[in-house]
Amino acid sequence: RMLSVEMFPSLSLAPQRIGEHFYRGENVLTYYHKSLTSFISNSKLLTLWIQTDREAAAHISLFPPTCDVAAKALPLRMLGPPPAPGDPASKPQRDEVKMELENASLWKQFSSVGTEMIITKKGRRMFPGLKLKLSGMNQSLRYILLLDIVPVDNSRYRFQGGGWQAVGSAEARLPDRVFIHPDSPATGAHWQSRTISFHCAKLTNNTLDTQGHIILHSLHRYQPRVHVIEARDVLRWGGGQHSFVFPETQFITVTAYQNNKITELKINSNPFAKGFRENGMNSKRQRDARQKRKMDVLTETLDIGKYATTHLFMIDILPGNPEPAPLPTQPVPTQSQPPPSGLQCSLPSHGSSPSFTFPPHMQNLSFSNVSHNPVHAALHLPNLGHQAFAPPSFTHPSPSLSHPPFQPSSCLAVSSSLQHSVTAAGPLPNLPNPPPSCPPTSSYPPVELGAIPQFNPAPPYHPEMVLHRPSLLPQLDPALPSSTPPPALYPAFPSYPLRLRQDPHPSLPVPFRHLYRQHQHGRSQGPYLDVGARAVF
DNA sequence: TCACCTAACACCTTTGAACAGG
């Protein structure tokens, strides 16, 4: 059953897709096995080994269930005793992980206008970025934090008449990439002791991107999601997962800003755009003045030439008027409207969940290798079953959206049950310290909130635990009870489960070997994952 | 003609190496 097509529908595409490139009739599992072996031997990247359940793994010859072997080799005290029913201490905040969007007020300012995110071929950071505070985690357990960005609906948008309008069907879904927070894996104590920022994540519209950036379509509406996954180390995922969605972080991707109100907000709140502010040297006034000075100098030079020429040769070479033409002004966007209230997100349940364990020779690999190395892990998550994510505001794109309404209290938080042997595991003292975050790029300086109007004070913002669902990841133990999901409040758009899938391209030197497009060459940067692109219905 | 995309640009912040001084 391991990596079976039944359990992971996305795998059914693997032979065909791989065949487009170099797959030649090998058994897919063998292929993946080779893929893994190649990756590991090269030490260039880490690939996630997906194990649906330990029992199944035991009779599959690819890899013995050595994660459990390793787990059993650990002192019992490190693994911790199985939780006793009714013992509150044995359920260490499993389902109480909370997440705040620390810069929620800034996001709300953008959201009230209609957040736009520039995407470029080389990759562009998000602004505002996701700044999060975590609480309720087990201090000693290790967690991995993931960011992914999923389409909100099936529409393409156009900015018309001061607002965004759905104008057609969305482009074909691109391969989902997941950004792993560079601190991962780290203890709950680590995550809770600081503000978590995903400012290193970059967005691109380059479907052939080899840098590992998150690939999105322009003029589509997206929703970032953050996943907190318990993990003994980077190679041994599984167990509980909590997924958080902040509706006010939805945005529309653009290659150039459409709404000048957004441009204004970005300039006023992003320190890197300080030069474009009213008093900045790159402001329109200063640029016009520069242009004028430049033309004046040119005119003067030409006038001198004219003087000399006319006096020497009696030829008039008077140049044209160098004054720059006034720029047309863009229409002012429509006034924002208050968001609807009282809506809730819903997330249907899914099938059983596999754990994610690794073959023996991967056990000693540490996640710090990933973050320090320019080449990072490409992890494919399997199709894990039907997951419908449908934030309330975007299930049915309104004909004209001058801004994406959001409902702060309707943020989605999903937590999952954990497999015993994984969740009960204690700290692993032999694991290296978490790597420094975002080493190759500069971080954002503090946002100068004072520079922009405050629509809201900035109280701590908690996503409400609207629904308590099984994990986006499949459960490890099918025997564990799973709640029956209430009916979705909105028609389910194609579901977007977080799916881990094996990387099928071992011969290529980079971890991001997309099946979606071929010719993925070059080196990858950034702790990203690839996630299967196929929507699950 | 139009909507959209791209690359070059100037200005800005961040980062880290080099250096001086205690």
Next chain:
DNA sequence: ACCTGTTCAAAGGTGTTAGGTG
């Protein structure tokens, strides 16, 4: 040999804009 603070250049993050593309 350390530590701390300053300076400076390079790298990279911004929005703007002219020109390209289909």
